[in-house]
Amino acid sequence: MKLELRNVTKRFGAVLANDHLNITIDSGTIHAIVGENGAGKSTAMRIAYGFYTADSGDILLNDEVRDIRAPRDAIALGIGMVHQHFMLVRPMTVAENIVLGAEPGSAVALDLRKAAAAIRRLSEEFRLTVDPDAIVETLSVGQQQRVELLKALYRRAELLILDEPTAVLTPQEVEEFFSILRRMRSQGKTVVIITHKLSEVLAISDRVTVMRDGRVVGNVNTRETNAAELARLMVGREVLLRVAKSPASPGRDVLTVRNLSVQRVQRVSFDVRAGEIVGIAGVEGNGQTELIEALAGLVPESQVTGTISFDGCDLRAVDARRRREIGIAHVPEDRHRRGLLLEFSLAENAILGVHYRAPAASGAGAILLDQKAIDRRADLVIREFDVRPPNPALPARALSGGNQQKLIIGREFELPPVLLLISQPTRGVDIGAIEFIHRKIIAMRDAGCAVLLVSAELEEVTALADRLLVLHDGRIAGEVDPSLATAEEIGLLMTGGRH
Amino acid sequence: MAVVCAFAVGAIVVLIIGDSPLQVYGLLLGSALSWPDGIGYTLFFATPLIFTGLAVAVALRGGLLNIGAEGQLYVAAFATAWVGITFAGLPSILLVPLCCLAAVVAGAAWAAIPGVLKARFGSHEVINTIMLNFVAIALVGYLTQYDYRVAGDPIMETATIGESAHIARLGRFIPGLPERIPLNVAFLLALVASWAVYVLLWKTKWGYEIRATGQNPAAAEYGGISIRRQIVVTMAISGALAGMVGINEVLGYRYRYYDGFSDSYGFTGIAVALLGRNHPAGVLLAALLFAVLQRGGVPVDAFTQLVSKDIVQILQALVILFVAAEAMFRSRRKVTAGRGQGEEGTRQQAPVAGQQASVGKI
Numbered sequence A: 001m002k003l004e005l006r007n008v009t010k011r012f013g014a015v016l017a018n019d020h021l022n023i024t025i026d027s028g029t030i031h032a033i034v035g036e037n038g039a040g041k042s043t044a045m046r047i048a049y050g051f052y053t054a055d056s057g058d059i060l061l062n063d064e065v066r067d068i069r070a071p072r073d074a075i076a077l078g079i080g081m082v083h084q085h086f087m088l089v090r091p092m093t094v095a096e097n098i099v100l101g102a103e104p105g106s107a108v109a110l111d112l113r114k115a116a117a118a119i120r121r122l123s124e125e126f127r128l129t130v131d132p133d134a135i136v137e138t139l140s141v142g143q144q145q146r147v148e149l150l151k152a153l154y155r156r157a158e159l160l161i162l163d164e165p166t167a168v169l170t171p172q173e174v175e176e177f178f179s180i181l182r183r184m185r186s187q188g189k190t191v192v193i194i195t196h197k198l199s200e201v202l203a204i205s206d207r208v209t210v211m212r213d214g215r216v217v218g219n220v221n222t223r224e225t226n227a228a229e230l231a232r233l234m235v236g237r238e239v240l241l242r243v244a245k246s247p248a249s250p251g252r253d254v255l256t257v258r259n260l261s262v263q264r265v266q267r268v269s270f271d272v273r274a275g276e277i278v279g280i281a282g283v284e285g286n287g288q289t290e291l292i293e294a295l296a297g298l299v300p301e302s303q304v305t306g307t308i309s310f311d312g313c314d315l316r317a318v319d320a321r322r323r324r325e326i327g328i329a330h331v332p333e334d335r336h337r338r339g340l341l342l343e344f345s346l347a348e349n350a351i352l353g354v355h356y357r358a359p360a361a362s363g364a365g366a367i368l369l370d371q372k373a374i375d376r377r378a379d380l381v382i383r384e385f386d387v388r389p390p391n392p393a394l395p396a397r398a399l400s401g402g403n404q405q406k407l408i409i410g411r412e413f414e415l416p417p418v419l420l421l422i423s424q425p426t427r428g429v430d431i432g433a434i435e436f437i438h439r440k441i442i443a444m445r446d447a448g449c450a451v452l453l454v455s456a457e458l459e460e461v462t463a464l465a466d467r468l469l470v471l472h473d474g475r476i477a478g479e480v481d482p483s484l485a486t487a488e489e490i491g492l493l494m495t496g497g498r499h
Numbered sequence B: 001m002a003v004v005c006a007f008a009v010g011a012i013v014v015l016i017i018g019d020s021p022l023q024v025y026g027l028l029l030g031s032a033l034s035w036p037d038g039i040g041y042t043l044f045f046a047t048p049l050i051f052t053g054l055a056v057a058v059a060l061r062g063g064l065l066n067i068g069a070e071g072q073l074y075v076a077a078f079a080t081a082w083v084g085i086t087f088a089g090l091p092s093i094l095l096v097p098l099c100c101l102a103a104v105v106a107g108a109a110w111a112a113i114p115g116v117l118k119a120r121f122g123s124h125e126v127i128n129t130i131m132l133n134f135v136a137i138a139l140v141g142y143l144t145q146y147d148y149r150v151a152g153d154p155i156m157e158t159a160t161i162g163e164s165a166h167i168a169r170l171g172r173f174i175p176g177l178p179e180r181i182p183l184n185v186a187f188l189l190a191l192v193a194s195w196a197v198y199v200l201l202w203k204t205k206w207g208y209e210i211r212a213t214g215q216n217p218a219a220a221e222y223g224g225i226s227i228r229r230q231i232v233v234t235m236a237i238s239g240a241l242a243g244m245v246g247i248n249e250v251l252g253y254r255y256r257y258y259d260g261f262s263d264s265y266g267f268t269g270i271a272v273a274l275l276g277r278n279h280p281a282g283v284l285l286a287a288l289l290f291a292v293l294q295r296g297g298v299p300v301d302a303f304t305q306l307v308s309k310d311i312v313q314i315l316q317a318l319v320i321l322f323v324a325a326e327a328m329f330r331s332r333r334k335v336t337a338g339r340g341q342g343e344e345g346t347r348q349q350a351p352v353a354g355q356q357a358s359v360g361k362i
Helices: A041-050 A071-078 A094-099 A112-126 A143-153 A170-188 A198-205 A227-237 A288-296 A320-325 A334-339 A344-348 A371-384 A401-412 A431-446 A457-463 A488-492 B002-017 B021-032 B037-061 B069-086 B092-119 B124-148 B184-201 B204-215 B217-222 B229-244 B244-252 B265-275 B282-303 B310-338 B343-361
Strands: A001-012 A017-023 A030-035 A055-059 A064-066 A078-083 A160-161 A190-195 A208-213 A215-223 A253-262 A265-273 A275-282 A304-310 A326-330 A419-425 A450-454 A469-473 A475-480
Touching: A001 A041, A017 A041, A017 A112, A017 A208, A030 A041, A030 A198, A041 A078, A041 A160, A041 A190, A064 A208, A071 A078, A094 A112, A094 A143, A112 A143, A143 A160, A143 A170, A170 A190, A170 A198, A190 A198, A190 A401, A198 A227, A198 A253, A215 A227, A227 A431, A227 A469, A253 A288, A253 A450, A265 A288, A265 A304, A265 A475, A275 A431, A275 A457, A275 A488, A288 A326, A288 A419, A288 A450, A304 A419, A320 A326, A320 A475, A326 A371, A326 A401, A334 B217, A344 A371, A344 A401, A344 B229, A371 A401, A401 A431, A401 A450, A419 A431, A431 A450, A431 A457, A450 A457, A450 A469, A450 B204, A457 A488, A469 A488, A475 A488, B002 B021, B002 B310, B021 B037, B021 B282, B037 B069, B037 B184, B037 B204, B037 B229, B037 B244, B037 B265, B069 B092, B069 B124, B069 B229, B092 B124, B092 B229, B092 B244, B184 B204, B184 B229, B184 B244, B184 B282, B184 B343, B204 B217, B204 B229, B217 B229, B229 B244, B265 B282, B265 B310, B282 B310
Parallel strands: A030 A190, A030 A208, A078 A160, A160 A190, A275 A450, A275 A469, A326 A419, A419 A450
Antiparallel strands: A001 A017, A001 A055, A055 A064, A208 A215, A253 A265, A253 A304, A469 A475
């Protein structure tokens, strides 16, 4: 099915999200739409799916103007969309999820057997193996994604829109996922994939549309382009995709972890030395969160066994506040949940964690907040870390994801840290800002800071880490030299394939 | 805005009943703002509402819904009277501060109970504060009835407190304001408390911690703030503010504990905080508005043909409804505008609106 957006414009308040877009997606192709956050790529596709209606412009399906006002119109016309966050009812079976909203049978009786048969036929046709009777919450993320795809196919989608489909997958799962997409293409389906990962665009797509600031800035055949060109189009300037770094010169042991068990994490031991970056790779949910939170002092002491020592001192009875005082900085993986007070101003956010002591609090007993000192600190963070817009009075919510992340990193880097715990530093951050953040992390290492870096992005950990630990099912599955190991090797460790 | 809408709809109600809205509102405002009785009583009525409004506002800023201000102020008023009776021999300079301290400490302690229960066991403060209201009212009623009632007194009230525990009525200082009007120094205390709450919330590290905990407990914890401690401390501050109602009631007005004295001040405080957007200045204005309605209702009852003073309650209910609706409209707008941008914004906003809406129902 051919999809065309013609002169589509969409405005949210003062923000022009889509500015006279012209995108043509040919039938039977895999078409990638790339762009930074806020470039308008998701908005454009949500317009095609009827989630938003365009202020002006037309949507054409097979060269015919169509009126799509709601997702159900789009579904009826053969458009399916898989969102970044799966829309599945977790305690229900695969079959129940797939038929939800399009239940077979009469008005009252639900004919699940008929549904199961249809699902089996579909999964054979596209080799999307999932057991229709399995409960969704028992499935892996990759399998859940297949359920989402089946859901769309069950509704006879001819054109599938996939929003950041690989964000949650392991390298192996990504490969499998790509072969599914290719199979769909060979069966005549059209696939649109919204992403910001350039390597994947190059691996899977036939054609690429690049967006920036709500406009289409390039339409190219994948075969005729490369990552550097796409990155330049996306950002509007030259970008270093892989930040250069010199070899590490590690010093003393700063962090020593022995037989640490906390919730999912089991008997983990490792060291982080001054002046090195130790990376932790692994599929999300394999204990990274628990490990970092235990190190930062955010897990109740009673749940932690084993030893954590910092510069030779036992951290067991040391609370989060004291840990920050002795130089343990923490950039949390979820900036909205942990890292920021979204309703608070940038200035107030810039002192979170040091708000109770000088210079932020001053006077007798350090009770009163010193607004001038707070503003000075906020200005420093904003300037050093290029937070935009540079207005300390704005609420944190008003910033883009990348700028929120720079604010948090700036706040933690100004501590200044002896040990930096940094999780998913560039999640949802634009390419331009990624480069900046990577440089800052390396600069921190070169200044002698011990860095423990967790990232779900394999490219990121391998580019930054001096040593790489792979976490699988709460255990360290292996340690590799990131400059030598291949993605396959690491991927195998991530899925527990080898010890 | 909500107030204007409420008065407009109230006017329609009055028309339907068959009276002139102009006459009703004229009577209402005229009597509430006349000098000296109107203003005197309006400010007197506003005093407890300022305290309870501040109490609820502080708790809400800290992410807690204190529905127990009513129970807290009863316990506090009784404690004030108890100190005033027991230590009646002390001189003013000692007894008045001691009585005030009793009010504050009793309110704080009563409110700290649900705080501890939440911090320790995770039980919800809304349930526990509501339940403790019943306990408090029954408890002080029992004590009044069986231990502190003067023999032969047909009214459920304690003996009077010592003369030296009385605080001055403002009539003593303001020419033209007769001393029979019970407006007293506690009103000035309410003004000071409003200012103090403002300073506490926005100018001190403690306020930062209260607000941070209320806004995002996970981030506050990340910032080295103990959430459990915050819950107890915030509830105690809230209860202390509610408890100050006892100062107005016992030391400045009746000079004894009078059972069932509260005209739902604790619950009206929720509406006051809501209308005042949990800001001390807003609370002050909202408390004044509610006091105007309360004072102005009396002549409406007496001097109109058909409308009774229930119109006041209708107006109060309308104000609350419109404030809740306004909050909902605001978050709705953010939902539509925010879809493309920060979707997390709406998620944060929605529960607040829901909370306020549910407050409106109470």
